[in-house]
Amino acid sequence: MKYPKLLEKNDDIGITALSSGASDSVDTMNLAIKNLEKYFNVYVTKNVFGSYIVSSSALERVKELNELIQKKVKLILLARGGDYLYEILDYLDFDLIGKSNIWFEGASDATGLLYILTTKYDIATIYGKNAKRFSELTIDNQININLLQNTLIKQTNFKDRDVISLNGNFTDSGIIIGGCFDSIKNIIGTKFDNTNNFIEKYRDKKIIWYFDIFIMNSLDVYLSLLQFKYAGWFKYSDTFIFGSIRYETIYGNITYEDAIKKALCDKKNIIINANIGHIDPVNIIINGSLAKIKYDNGNYELIEEFIDS
Numbered sequence: 563m564k565y566p567k568l569l570e571k572n573d574d575i576g577i578t579a580l581s582s583g584a585s586d587s588v589d590t591m592n593l594a595i596k597n598l599e600k601y602f603n604v605y606v607t608k609n610v611f612g613s614y615i616v617s618s619s620a621l622e623r624v625k626e627l628n629e630l631i632q633k634k635v636k637l638i639l640l641a642r643g644g645d646y647l648y649e650i651l652d653y654l655d656f657d658l659i660g661k662s663n664i665w666f667e668g669a670s671d672a673t674g675l676l677y678i679l680t681t682k683y684d685i686a687t688i689y690g691k692n693a694k695r696f697s698e699l700t701i702d703n704q705i706n707i708n709l710l711q712n713t714l715i716k717q718t719n720f721k722d723r724d725v726i727s728l729n730g731n732f733t734d735s736g737i738i739i740g741g742c743f744d745s746i747k748n749i750i751g752t753k754f755d756n757t758n759n760f761i762e763k764y765r766d767k768k769i770i771w772y773f774d775i776f777i778m779n780s781l782d783v784y785l786s787l788l789q790f791k792y793a794g795w796f797k798y799s800d801t802f803i804f805g806s807i808r809y810e811t812i813y814g815n816i817t818y819e820d821a822i823k824k825a826l827c828d829k830k831n832i833i834i835n836a837n838i839g840h841i842d843p844v845n846i847i848i849n850g851s852l853a854k855i856k857y858d859n860g861n862y863e864l865i866e867e868f869i870d871s
Contacts, residue, residue: 569711594697636664666687774840
């Protein structure tokens with residue numbers, strides 16, 4: 563696993579919009595940029611303030627991404643989520659990205675890039691925040707910034723929700739991978755899907771999966787979990803972490819909890835309603851790190867470490 567160099571104060575970072583732009587939230591994005599400038603030298607591509615549907619053409623988005631890579635920034639932060647990152651994948655120069663030694667961070671639709679970089683190209687990535695969410699320097703945003711400078715930070719769940727383990731207390735470790743559930747399902751079976759090779763490579767350490775469900779209904783979650791399971795993705799995994807669901811729709815006479823239980827009934831450790839995903843505050847996940855997680859009576863601790871390649 564390749565881990566980019568940790569950041570230092572005033573390092574160069576870039577913000578670009580690989581999906582939606584901030585045309586509907588200019589003031590919020592400007593606040594976020596201003597907050598990030600307290601710690602880093604920030605380059606902002608033109609498309610960051612493009613349309614909130616899709617910031618610019620696929621080719622233009624890739625061009626502006628490549629410009630940031632050529633500036634040798636230390637981190638590329640995606641501006642916000644959306645629905646259209648998937649259409650740029652065929653235009654990306656993954657060799658250029660692989661040689662750049664740059665952290666990529668985002669959430670939601672960003673999964674389409676982050677997941678592929680980690681599972682297909684063995685590059686650690688960060689599932690945490692999109693740039694727009696830095697408009698306030700909240701506790702979890704401060705943790706995010708600290709983690710970029712020192713990964714050995716113990717994270718815990720916040721006290722804003724009830725975190726549930728379906729099988730009681732446990733301690734486990736493994737290479738952690740996942741992202742937005744709605745996005746990962748679009749990758750399975752494509753030429754960008756290297757998941758089975760990835761899990762085989764790290765089978766001795768086991769795999770911990772985390773999923774951030776955005777808008778999928780409960781039946782779709784159940785069927786997609788079965789699809790991943792039938793594809794062999796879960797065979798070296800005991801532990802699964804599900805974040806809080808942003809938009810819940812119960813469908814097919816099955817709740818989300820029942821869908822997860824039914825699909826993963828043979829698995830040991832399942833956490834639901836964790837601080838991962840679309841609802842702040844959130845934990846920051848380093849895809850490709852060795853995650854050590856402990857759940858104890860409604861609370862969990864998470865430590866992520868780099869491993870030797």
